[in-house]
Amino acid sequence: MNLLCAQNLCKGQTLYHKDRRNADGTAQRWKVTSVKTWKTRPDCVRVKLQNGLRNFGTIDETQLDILLVTDPTK
Numbered sequence: 001m002n003l004l005c006a007q008n009l010c011k012g013q014t015l016y017h018k019d020r021r022n023a024d025g026t027a028q029r030w031k032v033t034s035v036k037t038w039k040t041r042p043d044c045v046r047v048k049l050q051n052g053l054r055n056f057g058t059i060d061e062t063q064l065d066i067l068l069v070t071d072p073t074k
Contacts, residue, residue, distance in 0.1 A: 016030070016067065017029075
């Protein structure tokens with residue numbers, strides 16, 4: 001995923017992890033909970049994610065390559 005794609009994410013959108021798999025072989029699904037951008041730093045983005053009930057995570061512009069918009073196992 002690139003920076004422009006990350007800036008245009010919507011709350012509730014599903015992203016797929018590039019490497020991690022579930023027990024059945026499908027890619028892990030992460031739900032976008034919020035996207036933060038800055039006017040003074042247009043090359044920065046912070047995306048907060050949720051996986052399951054209790055797993056939360058945050059990625060920034062340096063880690064965008066681990067998530068995909070489409071399911072890589074299909």
